[in-house]
Amino acid sequence: MxxxxxxxxxxxxxxxxxxxxxxxxxxxxxxxxxxxxxxxxxxxxxxxxxxxxxxxxxxxxxxxxxxxxxxxxxxxxxxxxxxxxxxxxxxxxxxxxxxxxxxxxxxxxxxxxxxxxxxxxxDERRNHWAYQRPVRSAVPKVEHPERVRNPIDAFLEARFERDGVTPAPEASPATLVRRLHLDLTGIPPTPEEVAAFENDKRADAYEQLVRKLLASPRYGERMARPWLDLARYADTQGYEKDARRSMAPYRDWVIAALNENLPYNAFSLEQLAGDLFPGATRSQRIATAFHRNTMLNEEGGTDAEEFRSAAILDRVNTTATIWMGSTLACAQCHDHKYDPFSQRDYYKLFAAFNQTADGGKTPEPVLRAPTAEQERELEGIAKRIEELERKLTAADEALDQEQREWELQPRLKPFDELDWIPWVPTEVYFDPPGLEATIAPDGTVTLNGVIPDRVNLTVCRDMLDYDEFMLGKPLVRLEVLPFESGDRRGPGLASHGNFVLSKARVRFWDGNPSGYYDLIQRVVDVDHEQPGGAFRASHALDEDDSTGWAIGGAVERPHRIIFEVTPEIFREARLLLRFQSTYPKHILGRFRVSTSSDPRGLGRGVTCSPWKSAGPFVAASFEEARDTAFEPERELAEGKPFAESYRDGTLAWRELELKVGQQKIPLQGERCATYLRRTITTQRARQLELYVGGDDAVKLWLNGELVHESQDYTTYTNTPTRVQVRLREGANELLAKVTNGNGGYGFAFDVGYLTDDRITPEIEALLKLAPEERGVEEARQLRDWYRRGPSVLGSAIADELTKLRKRRDEIEAMLPTVMVMEAVKEPRQSHVFVRGSFLTPGEPVEAGIPGIFGAMASSEVPTLARFELARWLVSRDNPLAARVHVNRMWELFFGRGIVATGQDFGLRGDAPSHPELLDWLSVRFADSGWDMKALVETIVTSAAYRRSSDVPRAEYERDRHNIELARGARMRLEAELLRDNALAISGLLVESLGGQSVFPPQPAGTWNSAYS
Structure with missing residues (x-):
């Protein structure tokens, strides 16, 4: 004893x-x-x-x-x-x-x-204090009102007087200004700001400083940090790959909402169910990224449903922690052992979150989230496009007169209306043998027999009458024709009717023993190419058997490709068709060949001079080589002619020798740039499509104007980028800059066939009608086509429209995205998971709230249950929401909440140290319209917050954890604040708000491993 x-x-x-x-x-x-x-x-x-x-x-x-x-x-x-x-x-x-x-x-x-x-x-679990609605207690009367600045102090003072405690005096002005700056903005005050406050003799100087800091943009950043921790914010997906993702727009939304003092109930509702608002705004949809911060497993072989369920479980647990201060996760597998929550209660919340469209393995749904600057630019572009479109379609006598004059001019005939001479083969050879050819009187060749995976096909014709090859540049047309009967549905022998023409060659023999010579110069027209750019017509002329021309997406219709060939006198011609694709049996099975030297089809298109190159211009790094304007680039910018050589003659322009159809130009060097140039000549101004690619980066200028820029190496290795340009009449100067980091690199270039020379059959039919024979709609259609194409006056408007749309596309391609919540189209049935496993669904369950709190408003539409749950969470029917948020703010400013276990208000959590104060603040918070800044202002203007932390050791021993708050709080800075303080003090802190997260500097070689 x-x-x-x-x-x-x-x-x-x-x-x-x-x-x-x-x-x-x-x-x-x-x-x-x-x-x-x-x-x-x-x-x-x-x-x-x-x-x-x-x-x-x-x-x-x-x-x-x-x-x-x-x-x-x-x-x-x-x-x-x-x-x-x-x-x-x-x-x-x-x-x-x-x-x-x-x-x-x-x-x-x-x-x-x-x-x-x-x-x-x-009945203790149901009668637990936290599950009773808070009641606003009367503010205590105290014997020392001089120690009271607001009602917070009255509650604390009553306890001081009961226990015979004398609180510490107010801290010094220097301490207070530093404390406020750190707590409200996360950044220390400057010496000038400290001096200004110390010398401010106004009675309300402190309150004025508080209001100033609450209005600072830094306030939102400071207060967003703890909220983003609760929201599980991350810039990577987590799990095995931990790939990067774009969630910065959500972070920016939180900062803006806190700076704008969005009421806490709206702040909560928009994050939980912003997408379910009638006519939800982009801002409200971005807010729902709150619950898309869950991890995402993109590893191959995983079960999408497993990780979708895991994400929903996480959303239930997070929601219960933030708005209910409850350890509801303990009820996932069984009834809660201590708190009045059953397992069924848990899955009632699960059911509310189970009606979203996101899956377990992919980011969708995602939303584009432009910055304010991007949004302003896009709005300006949209307005200008609308103005120009109105101008193009408005009545304009000058444009109409120009069109009438143009219609009277002789025009080139469409290719298919030229005089074509069938090329009826005299023989067809196969390598390897096995196929059989049937030749119709009109020259149509149909193949049958055993279909090999790959084959070389040679179509021969004796040229006894070669007059048609004596005029200009003759054309050879290859028509690919769908099978007319049987099970085949296209011109190819593959099951889906497609083919891949790896190589096409027209060869002639003039009787000379030296052999055959290639005639094809280029592809001049094609009516269809397989979408995607990987199987273009020009690929049939290159030396790569893995590429070729294909017609996927339109195999049911006839198509044709037209080659320009060199005019020669010869005894025999052969059309060589190679089908050596990596895709087996992609062989052309039905086709027809014809030729033409019709002068009405000549003189169209553009001509390109040979490429010249200069380089490599070496730099210290890829970035330096990419960003440095070397001599040719500077000459272009200054409007000077290109010099013959650079660097004392060590780098001279040299003409490249390329094979017919060669699109890829390999280059040499590392951490360097090479320039290439050529001239494109056209008889009149026109639009033209180019296909451009470069490894690692490429820039392209036409007539001194930058028309394309890319840093995607796959545009060289796989599929070039389609670029639309406008040529002026005569010569057009093209300059390309290709930059490489390390390894091999090169430049890819090709001219497309979609120019405004091409008149569609529909427009050709309208041109054959006299103006008085055209209906209103026909006249409008022809006028619209002319003004956007051949018109000299309209082309300026069309050019500007093209540039505007290109800029719009560039901006949209750069727009940050954010993963958002979206309701499913078809509601899901939810179940209680037996022992918490998604693999063993038990009895069905409908959305709701824990039974101890009654019932939330019901909705006939299951997908709206999430909205009703969100409304209940921030209503007065939930006795926890206001208490938990008030406690969270109290902990932020005093280091310890009124309830020390801030994430557990249940029976195993700590009882509040000042229950009447907690409830008074909670009711006042809700009565204020859930005003978050008003709550913060109330706390930081209290005498309790302003007290000195410098007290005798005995006072620390008496109340080690400062539960009574008789002294000022002493807390360590958070890690983020330590970094920001160091940057601010050293003058290195970037003050800009928003944007993508900064990727920290990485040690050299970090990303060189095979699995990083």
């Missing part, structure tokens, strides 16, 4: 005066340190300390008195805490209780061990 009294005397000196309250002072100690072994899960020594009747009944079947009211020395609940016998001392195999906790239990027993009915344990 002597040791027990010694401990009591020691503790009593520092313990607050007044009657001990079981619910406030004793029960939290029992719940935290005793119930684990003496509770519902374990009841060692047959003792339960969570139920009043069982506790007073004693241990070991009642043979050992545990609580003897009025006699702590006879109660083992107390004596086992203070015994010096370690084998007997409780908690067993755990650190001893704090002296103040032991003293609270001793005094409670000696004062009669009063255990109120409301926490007796039978």
């Amino acid at each position: 002597s040791s027990a009294f010694a401990v009591s005397a020691l503790v009593f000196a520092g313990f607050p005066q007044g009657t001990i309250d079981f619910a406030r002072d004793v029960k939290p100690v029992l719940d935290r340190h005793c119930v684990e072994c003496h509770g519902p899960q374990k009841s060692k020594a047959d003792l339960r300390l969570d139920l009043r009747e069982r506790a007073f009944a004693g241990a070991e079947g009642g043979s050992e008195p545990v609580i003897v009211p009025g006699r702590a020395a006879a109660s083992s609940l107390y004596t086992r805490l203070v015994t010096e016998d370690k084998s007997e001392r409780m908690p067993h195999k755990a650190p001893p209780l704090e002296p103040a906790q032991i003293e609270a239990i001793r005094r409670w027993i000696d004062e009669g061990a009063k255990w109120p009915d409301e926490v007796a344990g039978v």
Whole structure:
């Protein structure tokens, strides 16, 4: 007994005066340190300390008195805490209780061990204080009103006066200005700001500083940090690959919402269900990224449903933590062991979040989220496009007169209306043999027989009459014709009717023993190419058998490709068609060949001079080579002619020798740039499509104007980028810059066939009608086509439209995206997961809230349940939302919440240190319209916040954790604040708000591993 009294005397000196309250002072100690072994899960020594009747009944079947009211020395609940016998001392195999906790239990027993009915344990879970609606208590009257600045201080002062405590004085002005700056903006004040506050003699100088900092843009950044932690914000997906993702627009939304003081109920509702608002705005949809911050597993072979379910479970747990301060995750597999939440309650919330369209393996749905600057530019472009479109379609006599004059001019005939001479083969050879050819009188060749994976096909014709090849540049047309009967659906022998023409050659023999010579110069026209750019007509002329011309997407219709060939006199001609694609049996099975030298088809298109190149211009790095304007680029910018050579003649322009159809130009060098130039000549101004690619980066200028820029190496290795340009009449100068980092590199270039020379059959039909024969719609269609194509006056408008649309596309390609929530089209049925596993769905369950709180508003549309849940969470029917947020703010400014276990307001959590104050603030917060800045202002303008933390050591020992708040809080800076403070003090802090997250500098070689 002597040791027990010694401990009591020691503790009593520092313990607050007044009657001990079981619910406030004793029960939290029992719940935290005793119930684990003496509770519902374990009841060692047959003792339960969570139920009043069982506790007073004693241990070991009642043979050992545990609580003897009025006699702590006879109660083992107390004596086992203070015994010096370690084998007997409780908690067993755990650190001893704090002296103040032991003293609270001793005094409670000696004062009669009063255990109120409301926490007796039978209905305790339902009667728990946190599950009762908060009531706004009356502000206490105090004896020292001079120590009270606002109602917060009155509640604290009442306790000080009860316990005989004198609070610390106010901190110095320098300390206060620093404390406010760090707490409200995260950035320390400058010496000038400290001096200004110290010299400000206004009575409300402090309050003015608070309002100034609350209005600072830095406030939103500071307050967003803890919220983003709650929201699980991350710039990567997590799991095995941890790939990068774009969630910065959501972060920017949070910062903006906090700066704009969006009410907490709206702040919450938009994040939980912003997409379900009628006519939801982009901002409201971005807000729903809150629950897309869950991890995403993109690893191959994973079960998408497993990770979709895992994401929803995470959303339930996060929602319960933030808006209910509850450990609801404990009810995923079974009923909660301590709090009044059943497993069914858990899956009622799960059902509300189960109606979203996101999956477990892909980011969709995603939303484009332009910055304010991008949005302004896009709006300006849209407005200008609308103006120009109106101008193009408006009545304009000058444009109409220009069109009438143009219609009277002789025009080139469409290719298909030229005079074509069928090329009826005299023989068809196959390598390897096996196929058989049937030749129709009109020259149509149909193949049958055993279909090989790959074949070379040679079509021969004796040229006894070669007059048609004596005029100009003759044309050879290859028509590919769908099969007319049987199961085949296209011209190819593959099951889907497609083919890949790897190589086409027209060869002639003039009787000379030296052999055959190639005639084809280029492809001049094609009416269809397989979408995507990987199977273009010009690929039939290159030396790469893995490429070729294909017609996927339109195999049911006839198509044709037209080659320009060199005019020659010869005895025999051969058309060689190679089908060597990596795709087996992609062989042309039905086709026809014809030739033409019709002068009405000549002189069209453009001509290109040979390429010239200069380089490589070497730099220290890829970035330097890419960004440096070397000599040719500077000459172009200054409008000077290109010099013949550079660097004392070591880098000279040299003409490249390329094969017919060669599109890829390999280049040499590392960390360097090479320039290429050529002239494109046209008889009149026209639009033209180019196909451009470069590894690693490419820039393209036409007539001194930058028309294309890319840093995608696949445009060289795989598919070039399609670029539309406008040529002026005559010569057009083209300059390309290709930059390489390391390894091999090169440049890819080709001229397309879609120019405004081509007149569609529909327009050709309208041109054959006299103006008076055209209807209103026909006249409008022809006028619209002319003004956007051949018109000289309209071309300026069309050019500007092209540039505007190109710029619009460039901006849209750069727009940041964000993963958002979106309701499913077809509602899902939700189930209780047996033992928490998605693989074992149990009984069906509908969306709702935990039964202890009643029921939320119902919706006939299951997908709207998430909206109704969100509304309930921030309504007064939820007794926790306001309390939890107030407690979170209190913890931010004082280092410890009024409820120390801020994420657990349940029975195992700590009781509030100042329950009346917590409820007063919570009700006031809701009454204020959930005004977040007003709550912060109330807290930081209190005397409690302004107190000095510099107090005698005895004061620290008396209240080690500063629960009473008789002194100012002392807290360590968060990691982010430490970094920001260092940057701010050194003058290196970037003040701009928003945008994509900064990728930190990485050590050299980090990304060189095969799996990074």
